[in-house]
Amino acid sequence: MNLAARIHxxxxxxxxxxxxxxxxxxxxxxxxxxxxxxxRAGRSNPWFTPREIIRAFTYWSRVxxxxxxxxxxxxxxxxxxxxxxxxxxxVTAGNLPLVGFHDLLCVLISxxxxxxxxxxxxxxxxxxxxxxxxxxxxGYDPMIRSAxxxxxxxxxxxxxxxxxxxxxxxxxxxxxxxIIRKNRSSAALLTGHESSSDLLGLVDDMxxxxxxxxxxxxxxxxxxxxxxxxxxxxxxxxxxxxxxxxFEDNLRYQRARLSLHHEPFTDTGRxxxxxxxxxxxxxxxxxxxxxSSLSTVIRRIKSLRSELQCLVEDQPHFDFSVPFGQSQYxxxxxxxxxxxxxxxxxxxxxxxx
Numbered sequence: 001m002n003l004a005a006r007i008h009x010x011x012x013x014x015x016x017x018x019x020x021x022x023x024x025x026x027x028x029x030x031x032x033x034x035x036x037x038x039x040r041a042g043r044s045n046p047w048f049t050p051r052e053i054i055r056a057f058t059y060w061s062r063v064x065x066x067x068x069x070x071x072x073x074x075x076x077x078x079x080x081x082x083x084x085x086x087x088x089x090x091v092t093a094g095n096l097p098l099v100g101f102h103d104l105l106c107v108l109i110s111x112x113x114x115x116x117x118x119x120x121x122x123x124x125x126x127x128x129x130x131x132x133x134x135x136x137x138x139g140y141d142p143m144i145r146s147a148x149x150x151x152x153x154x155x156x157x158x159x160x161x162x163x164x165x166x167x168x169x170x171x172x173x174x175x176x177x178x179i180i181r182k183n184r185s186s187a188a189l190l191t192g193h194e195s196s197s198d199l200l201g202l203v204d205d206m207x208x209x210x211x212x213x214x215x216x217x218x219x220x221x222x223x224x225x226x227x228x229x230x231x232x233x234x235x236x237x238x239x240x241x242x243x244x245x246x247f248e249d250n251l252r253y254q255r256a257r258l259s260l261h262h263e264p265f266t267d268t269g270r271x272x273x274x275x276x277x278x279x280x281x282x283x284x285x286x287x288x289x290x291x292s293s294l295s296t297v298i299r300r301i302k303s304l305r306s307e308l309q310c311l312v313e314d315q316p317h318f319d320f321s322v323p324f325g326q327s328q329y330x331x332x333x334x335x336x337x338x339x340x341x342x343x344x345x346x347x348x349x350x351x352x353x
Contacts, residue, residue, distance in 0.1 A: 001139035003078050006109050007069045009137030014064025016132055017057050033128070041097070041124040046246045048097050052209055053125065055328075056097035060129075063332055069109070072332040076342050078110050085143070086112045086348055087152050091159035091169065094121025095212045101126055102332075103158045103341065108133075108143055110345040115154065117147040156348050158341065177348055179339055185280050186327055187219035187304075189297065189313040192226045194324070198314060199234055201325025205312050206271060207240045208328045210247050211283055214309040214336075215327045218281040221297050224290040228273070235268040251284040279307050309336065 020034045041048045088107045092100025099122065107114040118126065134141045156177040159169045166182040188202055205217040222228060241247075254272055258265050265285075266273040276287040291297035298317055301308070310330075311321045320338065322330075335341060 001111070001137070003073065003109075003111070005137060005139065006111065007066060007073065009133055009140060010064050010069055010105065010109065011066040012136040013129060013133050014061050016136075017061035017064070017129075021054060021058055021061060037124060037128045041122070044124055045094070045121045046244060047095075047210060047212060048122075048125075049242050049244060051242050053097045055208070056125075059329060060098065060101065068332055073109060073342070076346050078342070078346065086155035087115050087150065088112045088345070088348070089115045089117060089147065089154050089157040089159070089173075091117040091157070091161065091165075092119050092122065092126065093160040094119030094123075096209045097122060098125055098129070099213070100160065101129065102336070103160070104130070105332075106341040106345060107158070108140060110342060111143075112155075112345060112348075113143045113145065115145050115147055115150045156345075158344075160336075177344070179337075179341060179344055181337055183280060184214040184307060184309040184337065185218045186215050186310045186312065187221060187279070187301070187308055188217045188324075189301065189311055189317070190220060190222040190226065191294065191314065192223050194314060198324040199231065201323070202312060203231075203234050203238045204240050204325050205327040206235070206286055207238055210241055210244070211271070211286075213328065215330070217286065217312055217327060219279055219287045219289065221289050221291055221301070223294075224292055226290075228288070232266055232268040232273065235270050238270060247284065250282075254282055254284045279304060310334075 038050050038053050041053060042050060090100065090103050090107055092103070094100075100119065104114050104116065104126065116126075130140075130144050134144065154173075154176060157169065157173045158179045159166070159173075160181040161169070163182045166180045169178070169180045186205070188205065194202075202217065202220075205215075207216075209216065211218060220228075251270075251272070255267065258272065258274065264275060272285045273288055274281070274285055275289070277289055278287055281287045291300070301311060301318070305318075305320075308320065310327055311318055312324055312327050313321050314324065316322075322334075
C-alpha cells in the first residue's frame with residue numbers, strides 16, 4: 001500500500017466522521033454503531049460525556065482531509081513499505097477522548113505496523129475509528145494489532161502517560177528507539193490588551209474536556225497592575241462543558257483542601273483561581289502568577305519550556321504559542337512535546353536492516 005492510498009483511507013475516515021456528525025440518526029435508533037459506541041464509552045469513562053466525545057470526533061473530521069494529510073507528509077520520505085514493516089508499540093493515554101489517535105495516525109501513515117496498548121480509559125472509541133479505517137482500506141488490517149496479539153519483536157515505542165509511567169517505559173524499553181511523554185501543562189500569557197473575545201477563548205482553553213488535557217490552560221501569567229475581576233464571571237457563565245459528578249466531586253475536594261490550609265483562592269463555581277508560582281495545578285484549579293515586565297515573564301516561560309505543552313497568547317513569542325480559544329485544536333504538524341513523530345518514524349525506517 002503506497003502513501004497515496006494510506007492518505008486516501010484516512011481522508012475517507014475524516015469524511016465519514018463529518019457525515020456522522022452532521023447527519024445523526026434518529027434519537028431512538030439504538031442500532032446505530034456510531035452513537036452506540038459513544039454511549040458505551042461514556043459508561044466506561046464518566047469523563048467522556050457525549051459532548052466531549054463529539055468534540056473530539058469533530059476535530060478529527062476537520063483535520064483528516066486529503067489537503068491536510070498531503071501537506072503534513074510532504075516534507076518526509078515515507079516509503080511505500082514494500083519491504084520490511086516495522087513494529088511500533090503505541091501506548092495510548094486516556095485522559096481525553098481519542099488523545100492517542102495522533103500517534104497511531106503517525107505510525108500508520110508512515111507505513112509501519114501499530115502494536116497498540118490501549119488505555120483502559122479509552123479502549124472503545126479508537127477501535128471504532130480503526131475498524132472503519134480498515135473497512136475503507138483493507139490493506140491497513142495487517143498493520144494494526146493489539147499488544148496482546150503481538151509476538152514479533154518491536155522496533156520502537158511511542159508512549160504517553162504520567163511521570164511514573166514514563167520512568168517505567170524508559171527503563172523497560174531502554175534499548176529501543178522511543179518517544180516517551182511525561183506530564184505537561186499549558187499556560188496563558190496576558191498583557192492587558194486582550195479583547196473580550198480573547199478572554200472567552202481563554203475560558204474555553206481552561207474548561208474544554210474539563211481541563212484534563214496537557215493542552216488545557218492551568219496557569220495564567222498576568223501583568224501586576226492588571227485586574228482579573230471579569231474572569232470569574234466569564235468562567236461561571238461558560239457553557240463549554242456539561243456538569244458531571246466526577247468533576248463536581250473533585251471541585252469540592254479542592255475547595256475543602258484549600259480552605260483547610262487557609263490558602264487564598266477565588267471560587268468561580270466552575271474553577272478555583274489560586275495565586276501560585278507552580279505550573280501543574282490540580283484538576284479544577286488554575287494558578288495565577290503576576291509579572292513585573294514582559295521581558296521577565298518571557299524569560300520565566302523559556303525556563304519552563306520542558307514542562308509546557310503550549311502557551312496561549314495574543315502575540316506569539318514562542319514556537320509553541322497558540323491563539324486564544326485554540327489550545328485544543330492543534331494542526332497535524334503541531335507536535336506534542338515539540339517532538340517530530342514523523343521524523344522519528346522516518347529515522348527508524350532508514351536505519352532498519
